[in-house]
Amino acid sequence: IKNTPWYLVSTFNYNQYLKERFIFIIFNILISIIASVTIGYYLMKKVSIITSPIDDFIKESTSIIPIQSQSKSDNIDINHHFNNIINTSKDGVYCSRTNLLNRKYFIQNANIKIQTHHKKFALLFIDLDNLKTINDTLGHHYGDYVISIFAQHITTFFNHPIDLAGRFGGDEFIVLTNNFNNEIDLIDKLQKLIIELNGSVSNASTVIPFSASIGVALTDNEIRDIEQLIINADKAVYDSKKKGKNCYTFYINH
Template sequence: MAVIDREGNVLDANPALGALLGADPAQLAARGAAALAELREDARAWNDYREVLLGHRERMTCTRRLHHSDGHALWAEITVEQAPDSCSLLLSMADISDRRDLQGRLRHLQMHDPVTRLPNRNLFFERLAAALEAGAYDRAGTGRIGLCYLDLDGFKAINDTLGHRVGDRLLRAVAQRLTECAAPGDHLVARLGGDEFALLVRESSGTEQVCELARSVLAALQRPFDVGGQRLSVSASIGVVERPAAGTHTTWLMQAADTTLYWAKEDGKARWTLFDPERNAHRMTRQALSSTLRPAVEREEFVLDYQPLVGLVDGVVRGVEALVRWDHPQFGRLSPNRFVSLAEENGAIVPLGRWVLRTACRQARAWQQAHPRHPLVVSVNVAVRQVWDSDLVADVGTILAETGLPPRLLQLELTESAVMGSAGRPLQALQQLSDMGVAIAIDDFGTGYSNLAYLSRLPVSTLKLDGSFVQGFRAEEHPNPADETIVRALVELAHRLGLTVVAECVESAEQAERLGRIGCDTGQGWFYSRPVPPDRIPPMLPACPVS
């Protein structure tokens, strides 16, 4: 710590500050505090610091990368605040280098695949979004982007017959060959999950460059693999997309790549296929669905399935999540990922969300009346646009009054990015809903902002851990200790904040047992049940009431 005057000069410094900076405390006197803390290099920190010196604010805090006298760098948390005598100020510096290093290592674990050590889906989409933004605005580059999206042909048979250990070794060998095909710095190789990989070409020079990459990848993977003394052969189907970055959205790019990958498989596998707009026009288009969404709500073409939320300790069904499906007259039953994003874009999510909420509450009330000794909480997903484009609080109040469902039996789920970014009207709506007695849950927690400090200021009662965390609990032979460490820390933090924790994508008894052992309250996934029609829920309820 140091005492500084209103001009920013150091009047006195303690030995700890001298040790932190590698200087004699006496030599720090009369030096500028801004120079010691290197505040001028950050415009915002410098402005805040000046405001404190002038007495316009009580304190300022920032994090700066400082340089020790011996040349090494350190991270410090710097605080400047008014002293009790009001004539001087206190400057404090705390070395947080270890904390920053731990945060960096935790982020690396969260953003990389534990099997192949490649960037995982989360990091891939983060880099993809950044590449699209950079390509759209950087006039010095090509302004184009390319993507090879592939999965392995025949991998499941190898995994099923030879076991996950051999399968993991094969995935690592595939990752190595993909990395060898990629140009360092220009290409990003990622494992998106299972046997799916992606190669992102930033600053593509054109279609031919991406097609040549696909050819080299195909040739590299067709060479036999020697895995643990066994000679294995696999091939790959590859979807290739190349286009200008400007006007391209991550969702469109991945949909186009996924469609093209499907074409490669449909055409016989072991090949690469370039995205063809004309061929795509013959498939179900986004516009066709978008234009029929609102009439479909009026015609009641949607149905709800329900997936149980089960206590990990006692195995008792505690609630259900309502999941909407579209019984399209032409394309058959469509899952939410085929139309919800379109509904959010064109505003149809408001009437659709209102219908989902009313239908789910009506069904929950029917279950309550039929099974009064075992009330079920029904969880309904809510899009942020429903808060902005409608009066969600009024809608919820009206629907609860119409159906007679107690507010305590309704839970609203919002994605982490939506909740963590809430301010103004959305945050007010969440608070009003919470005051009404409705529970608020954060869905897919761990994939967005992960602003843990913000949780204590939100009216949230439940965290739903994203399934990517649970994947590390899947492999019996190769459990991922990093995933368990992260999940355990999140569970402990949530419980300290008075929140319950739901683990999504539970697919095995071993996962359920381990998640329950580290404190997760509830599980959801195919191990318990796939989403089912409402008449399939009552048989899952216990015969005796649950305390």
């Protein structure tokens, strides 16, 4: 009001004022939320760049050294896992000649797979025939070559993600697989494997054939221990040898 400190405020003007203030407050809240989300996303990306190599390393390393601890604390799981990785680096994981898991880490991984996946597994104990003859006749470098080729064929043949292959020692290899629908399907695969592992090595004057004798042990409700499966499959290998080699035999519990 002119010449006074008072303002004349109508109901309409007051409501308009409140509406403008409300819109202003809502607008500022939206701006704050958008800014917070943007900053959070930016920081998350930065953290992800730093941590992703570690996450990838843990993910890849679990295929070799599975996290076995079932502790409620994730920190204990990770610490336990990294301690296993450090110990692994000391004694090695893979056979240097074949790039297959060595006996220790095959058994460790295979046992976890059997206990984790409640499906039927087949343990194949594969014995390379005639390696001693090759070493004695042509030399150990020929024998090493055959072992390397043999391992490549096994790796190629058993390429399903859950398949596990290892070198048990010398001329012996082990494979754990559940990549079969039934025993008929498994027999078909074994027949193809026998053909796949047939070959020969020669120098200028001598040709020596090599092949595989295979023992097969299947898991059941009673036997889900990898060491027992290996023992059973190893017994079946001897039956394959008695049959004349270059064949497979299933272990039968008498």
